[in-house]
Amino acid sequence: MQRERVADDIYVFTSDLYAQVTAGAVVTPAGTILIDTLPFPQETLELKEMVERRLHSPVRYVVNTHYHADHTIGTCLFPDAAVVAHSACRRLLDTIGRAGLEQSQAQVPELADIFVVLPDIVLEEGCLNLHLGGKTVQLIPSPGHSQDSVIVLVPEDRVLFASDTVMPVPTLIDGDPECLINSLRLVASMPVDNVVQGHGEVILRGEINHTIDGDIRYLRTIQKKVAQLAQRGDGVDALKQISIESCGKSRIPMNGLVVDLHSANLRKLYGNIVVDRTDCR
Ligand SMILES: [Zn+2]
Known part of the structure; x- marks a missing residue:
């Protein structure tokens, strides 16, 4: 697992084990808001250890940016946290998500103890703000990669967790190209210095517009x-x-x-x- 600090209190963790999946941690004196988890439990537990033991900030919220297993599979490792997502994410986790996990468990022994956790707090329409320890974490719908996708803005630090709305190659296998283009335009309109992709490297301010233009093209x-x-x-x-x-x-x-x-x-x-x-x- 790679670790990177993108602002004073914001960390990005990148999986070494599967497809460079990223997870983020907004660390505050009142606790941590986690944005997604990593695909292998051992990496998510390493992340948890770093935030809770080394930074002394228990994870209070886990945001699921969308229901895909590579981003949500570690949610069950935070039994004391409230889980936040789009309402469609809750529905999809409960159906396709459960079936997908069973399939993955048949192939990957490390996932034997994993179970699906349904979000406790859901966003039905508009945006949802979490306020914790002086930080705002805003969930904004961004359908296209999947119908339940959200992007997550931390306005105080000008950081956007774009999840799989922004990937090294835009991916619409489970989504819709026109929605994805609209959501990419939304990302480009955000007042941020860092865009954290769902997979791969963090995109810095000078590269954001160029990257999004390339994705739409x-x-x-x-x-x-x-x-x-x-x-x-x-x-x-x-x-x-x-x-x-x-x-x-x-x-x-x-x-x-x-x-x-x-x-x-x-x-x-x-x-x-x-x-x-x-x-x-
Ligand atoms: Zn993904």
């Missing part, structure tokens, strides 16, 4: 290329011709996992087009 490019290919009547195998580089992104981040995410994005968009056509008949 990537999404527009894959929409166009997949539509052209489908219009020609090409089958799903032809998607292999659309390389990640030809859409303006590198294949290097996340130890190459971005290539798989890119392929899945293409298949999702292609599937949408085929479904639309079937609907028209």
